[in-house]
Amino acid sequence: MTAKLALEDGTVFTGTSIGAEGEVDGEVCFNTSMTGYQEILTDPSYRGQIVTMTYPQIGNYGVNESDLESERPHLAGFIVREHSRVASNFRSEGSLADYLKEWGVVAIESIDTRALVRRIRSTGAMRGVLSTTDLDDESLVAKAKASPGLVGRDLVKEVTPEMPCEWQESVSDWTHLSKAEGGGEKAEGPHVVALDFGMKWNIPRHLYDQGCQVTVLPGTSTAEEVLAQEPDGIFLSNGPGDPEPLTQAVETIQGVLGKAPVFGICLGHQLLSLACGAKTFKMKFGHRGGNQPVQRLEDGTVEITSQNHGFAVDEESLPDCLEVTHRSLNDGTIEGVRHREHNAFSVQYHPEASAGPHDSHYLFAEFLKAVGTM
Incomplete structure (x- = not known):
């Protein structure tokens, strides 16, 4: 045809x-x-x-x-x-x-x-x-x-789950039965609440593998609903489209900052930056692939990363409370930030990438370490 x-x-x-x-x-x-x-x-x-x-x-x-x-x-x-x-x-x-x-x-x-x-x-x-x-x-x-395009559209509402769930599946399980039916063993480590804006399943798998109890909440949840779960840590997931229309998500993040360690990936990185006062912009054609080089500014280490985003954090708008931790070696755009006052950090790329590469898996251990300091 x-x-x-x-x-x-x-x-x-x-x-x-x-x-x-x-x-x-x-x-x-x-x-x-x-x-x-x-x-x-x-x-x-x-x-x-x-x-x-x-x-x-x-x-x-x-x-x-x-x-x-x-x-x-x-x-x-x-x-x-x-x-x-x-x-x-x-x-x-x-x-x-x-x-x-x-x-x-x-x-x-x-x-x-x-x-x-x-x-x-x-x-x-x-x-x-x-x-x-x-x-x-x-x-x-x-x-x-x-066609309406992506700018100004809230696409998260089309992919976020309707109901919370307890995640009980590891990277090695590969069954999905535990997510839907509670088939895995319940972890006994710190309690992480993951805000799902369109989250890839391999993210909660990695959190679970770190020993975390993982509760997945819809990305539309309020700060009060998140804190009612008494989290030891809060995760902000990836998701589709333009971050700037997601005003409720920004308000939620503002309401939980300082209450528990926060870790964001991709859209979660952009939303954390917006919550701190930064702006985002539409990239010319974005970063999408499994071979994107990123430099960790702390020690100069280069990570080969998986990426999928068409928006990025505008460096000129970056507030003093955020410091850049990672940078793209292709175009110099921001690939990671850390809050100078609160226990919160995020990256633009995907350390959980199941198809690879796996250079950035250490970030999940860093999050667990941050949770342990609170």
């Missing part, structure tokens, strides 16, 4: 459908990872985005239940150069194409992804439409121009 991708600048790519029939719109971005496509598909941070994989062949090791980062795919659409017809791996439980169709993900292959990525890098991330039902170029471009 023919499928088309149209960008708001008038560019149209024609390829072949490998997913569900239909039409979706969103911001077209790209990810440079060679592996981890299933983690990308199920990462709630990609809500509202059509993701292009730069690696030319995707799907060769299939899909499985163990590599899910949430219950279902959250991205708007998926773009690859070529999807593998053969899923060859001892862990494979099905093909990528079947998985995309099962979950209603509109996806396209056989387009020049190199040309698409070069255009995004030159022009910046653009709104687009991916369709198997409307194949008229002029109509698709008009729809792309009418």
Whole structure:
């Protein structure tokens, strides 16, 4: 079946459908990872985005239940150069194409992804439409121009859980039964409350592996609801879209600062910075991939990191109460901050990345150490 991708600048790519029939719109971005496509598909941070994989062949090791980062795919659409017809791996439980169709993900292959990525890098991330039902170029471009984009939208409300839960699954469990049904052994360590703005499952797994009792609360929770849990530590998760519309989350963080140690990742990093008085800005095309170099300013150590963000903290707006702890070696943007007065720190990248790299796992131990000092 023919499928088309149209960008708001008038560019149209024609390829072949490998997913569900239909039409979706969103911001077209790209990810440079060679592996981890299933983690990308199920990462709630990609809500509202059509993701292009730069690696030319995707799907060769299939899909499985163990590599899910949430219950279902959250991205708007998926773009690859070529999807593998053969899923060859001892862990494979099905093909990528079947998985995309099962979950209603509109996806396209056989387009020049190199040309698409070069255009995004030159022009910046653009709104687009991916369709198997409307194949008229002029109509698709008009729809792309009418797409709302990401700026100013609260996408967290679309992915945050409705109810709290007690997390009881480790990195090595790979079952997900414990999350839904309480199948694991309850940890006896410090109690961490994780605010879920669209959290990847591997984050609470790492907290659990550190011996923490983990309670997951919706990202819409108030400071009073968080503190009522009597947390020893508070975690701020990743999530989709623009952080600045999330005024309630900012107020919640302001209300818990100083009451317990705080650790934030990705969107959580941006929200902590906003709560302290900083501003954020929309990046030209963002950082998305598993090979992003970050320098730890304390000792000069370079970490290779997994990243997925299209917004960043504006350094010129950084308040005196925050110090920069990590910096991108690609473009110099802020990758980590620490509060000078309160026990709170955050990073823009993903130390929990299950597909790798794992250079930054130490941050979970640092958080546990911070919890132990209170």
